[in-house]
Amino acid sequence: MLSPPRRWIREQPLSSVTSCIRRGLCSRRHSLWILLVLLVVCIAIQTFVARQARTSSRSDKLTELPHLRFTVNKQHLFPTRQNHWEGLHSESSLAVKQNVRVLQTERPSDLHHQNGGYGKPSHDVLLRHVDKIRNLATASQIEARRVSPGKMLLLKHGNKPGLGHPGSLSLHSTRKGLTVGTDKRLINTPIPTSFLKAHINSIHSKATCHPKSHIVFLKTHKTASSTILNILYRYGESRNLTFALPLNKHSQLFYPFFFASHFVEGVSSRSVKEFHIMCNHMRFRKSEVAKVMPEDTFYFSILRHPVAMMESIFIYYKSIPAFHKTHSLDDFLDNSWRNYNSSVTNNHYAHNILAFDFGFDNNVAADAEDLEERASIAIAAIEQDFHLILISEYFDESMILLKHALCWSLENVVSFKLNSRSERTRHPLLPNTAEKIKKWNALDWRIYLHFNTTFWYKVDSLVGQEQMRKEVSQLRELQVKLANTCLKDGGAVDPSQIKDAGLKPFQYGAAVIQGYNLNPHIDRETKAKCERLITPELQYTDRMYTQQFPELAAKHRQATRMVHPQRQRSDRTGMMGMVWARESHHRQFIRHKFSNLKNQKASTSVLLTHTEGNNKTNMS
Numbered sequence: 001m002l003s004p005p006r007r008w009i010r011e012q013p014l015s016s017v018t019s020c021i022r023r024g025l026c027s028r029r030h031s032l033w034i035l036l037v038l039l040v041v042c043i044a045i046q047t048f049v050a051r052q053a054r055t056s057s058r059s060d061k062l063t064e065l066p067h068l069r070f071t072v073n074k075q076h077l078f079p080t081r082q083n084h085w086e087g088l089h090s091e092s093s094l095a096v097k098q099n100v101r102v103l104q105t106e107r108p109s110d111l112h113h114q115n116g117g118y119g120k121p122s123h124d125v126l127l128r129h130v131d132k133i134r135n136l137a138t139a140s141q142i143e144a145r146r147v148s149p150g151k152m153l154l155l156k157h158g159n160k161p162g163l164g165h166p167g168s169l170s171l172h173s174t175r176k177g178l179t180v181g182t183d184k185r186l187i188n189t190p191i192p193t194s195f196l197k198a199h200i201n202s203i204h205s206k207a208t209c210h211p212k213s214h215i216v217f218l219k220t221h222k223t224a225s226s227t228i229l230n231i232l233y234r235y236g237e238s239r240n241l242t243f244a245l246p247l248n249k250h251s252q253l254f255y256p257f258f259f260a261s262h263f264v265e266g267v268s269s270r271s272v273k274e275f276h277i278m279c280n281h282m283r284f285r286k287s288e289v290a291k292v293m294p295e296d297t298f299y300f301s302i303l304r305h306p307v308a309m310m311e312s313i314f315i316y317y318k319s320i321p322a323f324h325k326t327h328s329l330d331d332f333l334d335n336s337w338r339n340y341n342s343s344v345t346n347n348h349y350a351h352n353i354l355a356f357d358f359g360f361d362n363n364v365a366a367d368a369e370d371l372e373e374r375a376s377i378a379i380a381a382i383e384q385d386f387h388l389i390l391i392s393e394y395f396d397e398s399m400i401l402l403k404h405a406l407c408w409s410l411e412n413v414v415s416f417k418l419n420s421r422s423e424r425t426r427h428p429l430l431p432n433t434a435e436k437i438k439k440w441n442a443l444d445w446r447i448y449l450h451f452n453t454t455f456w457y458k459v460d461s462l463v464g465q466e467q468m469r470k471e472v473s474q475l476r477e478l479q480v481k482l483a484n485t486c487l488k489d490g491g492a493v494d495p496s497q498i499k500d501a502g503l504k505p506f507q508y509g510a511a512v513i514q515g516y517n518l519n520p521h522i523d524r525e526t527k528a529k530c531e532r533l534i535t536p537e538l539q540y541t542d543r544m545y546t547q548q549f550p551e552l553a554a555k556h557r558q559a560t561r562m563v564h565p566q567r568q569r570s571d572r573t574g575m576m577g578m579v580w581a582r583e584s585h586h587r588q589f590i591r592h593k594f595s596n597l598k599n600q601k602a603s604t605s606v607l608l609t610h611t612e613g614n615n616k617t618n619m620s
């Protein structure tokens with residue numbers, strides 16, 4: 001039986017085209033064929049459309065990544081310890097990786113350094129970079145923590161990052177930059193790039209945690225950096241690692257001028273194939289450091305609370321022109337800063353020294369319009385260049401963090417406090433002096449606040465609070481045990497009481513720098529280990545140089561003897577005398593250089609040496 005539509009079709013007038021359709025529709029077999037063809041066409045169109053959509057969304061991601069807001073789930077950003085590594089394998093972490101890669105192609109610090117660091121940075125370019133970093137992580141909220149030197153502040157158990165403490169010091173991120181305030185608001189500080197980098201790097205490193213031995217430590221001033229230097233020297237020496245040491249037996253890398261690769265011994269002569277660790281004082285310049293160090297190098301540094309730091313610096317560098325005629329730190333902060341001349345040699349120690357050491361222009365007034373902008377730029381650049389920033393006030397926690405980051409053992413990060421001042425030369429500060437210091441060193445203060453916050457974030461995410469507490473107490477136990485074994489009287493003594501002149505730290509300015517006496521009742525092997533723990537910076541640097549470049553070291557010894565025959569003594573006192581003589585020779589050389597360069601802008605390409613002789617040569 002025919003259905004009504006078919007009858008209707010049959011009754012229509014015929015044309016050549018419709019007759020064909022009619023015939024097709026009227027035959028049952030042909031209808032099936034047509035349906036099949038239509039089905040195939042539909043599937044083909046659907047497949048084509050889906051493929052087009054996928055391609056266009058991928059290209060959108062690639063082109064827009066730097067401008068995308070970071071929308072990753074918080075759990076992925078701050079994974080719990082159990083799923084720490086797995087969480088980062090998510091699609092979001094891939095986007096972060098791509099963002100970081102994009103950011104890594106532009107280094108703000110290098111852009112800043114193009115100007116020799118003395119002039120104003122190219123703000124437009126740098127700000128674009130800061131914005132990128134902000135965009136990367138605006139979804140994050142970091143808890144503000146009270147910043148008080150000497151106190152460990154961990155989140156109370158159960159507290160989640162993101163909950164502010166009433167009255168806590170906080171860092172507010174605004175379009176203009178970072179502002180400091182004391183309130184209970186939540187803050188919206190960008191998740192630092194290095195924080196992300198650390199996570200990303202660790203995705204692979206957790207499973208195959210190999211101890212890292214390519215390391216750059218930016219040795220900042222008066223931040224417990226000599227204690228860290230000692231840790232690095234001991235680690236490297238026991239493993240035969242090669243240090244990127246200052247040329248010609250200097251103790252600093254071209255400081256206070258920007259670091260230059262040719263100032264590393266073995267670079268120009270090409271006598272060293274691979275450097276493992278760079279850790280002496282320098283004014284950081286990433287592009288130059290990267291010329292010397294391998295690509296997989298781990299960069300870290302340490303900051304100290306600018307108030308405590310300024311108090312220490314004022315005593316240690318009392319003889320620099322900025323402080324020389326002042327009666328007290330208050331006197332300097334109240335009056336003498338008006339006469340502060342930033343272009344006078346060594347005056348940089350008096351003003352935003354942290355920013356200076358990291359390679360930024362330290363001459364920023366507290367009321368400068370662009371202060372916040374410059375702080376943001378500095379922070380972004382440090383985030384970009386460093387994997388880890390430690391905090392001197394939390395030294396033990398810092399060591400545990402470092403141990404985890406480098407995949408080292410607890411024994412590797414144990415130390416004795418080096419370069420500490422005797423109580424006699426410490427001066428407690430009045431509260432309003434502290435406020436004046438924060439104002440005078442406004443740039444450093446902002447940098448410190450930022451990294452104090454991110455420090456605790458890293459503790460939470462990389463180690464965990466419980467584990468941190470456990471390991472800190474293990475570290476302290478180990479330290480006590482070592483002190484009982486190694487040290488006479490169990491602790492530091494004034495330099496006048498140090499028996500072995502070769503273990504006496506340099507004395508400078510108005511500070512009395514303490515050292516240690518070895519326990520006389522230990523065997524030879526233990527003695528050698530203990531001695532390394534208490535060897536001061538200059539002596540250890542000298543020793544590493546002699547081990548790495550025995551022939552050059554012999555030549556230097558000979559040259560020094562010729563210049564200062566009265567200092568020819570074969571014992572350790574004689575060795576120290578030699579250091580003194582060499583430094584004194586350098587000092588004269590530097591004075592000569594400076595007088596030649598008077599009224600000229602110091603240029604890294606012109607100067608082949610530095611002013612360390614002025615800084616660390618005054619031996620008692």
Ligand SMILES: Nc1ncnc2c1ncn2[C@@H]1O[C@H](COP(=O)(O)OS(=O)(=O)O)[C@@H](OP(=O)(O)O)[C@H]1O
Nearest residue numbers: 221222223224225226227312395417418419420421
């Ligand atoms: N482990 C540990 N924990 C806390 N603080 C420590 C530690 N080791 C050294 N210090 C203090 O750091 C100050 C010396 O810093 P540096 O070694 O960086 O000084 S230097 O720039 O190399 O001269 C110096 O500070 P002041 O005593 O206030 O001057 C040291 O006491």
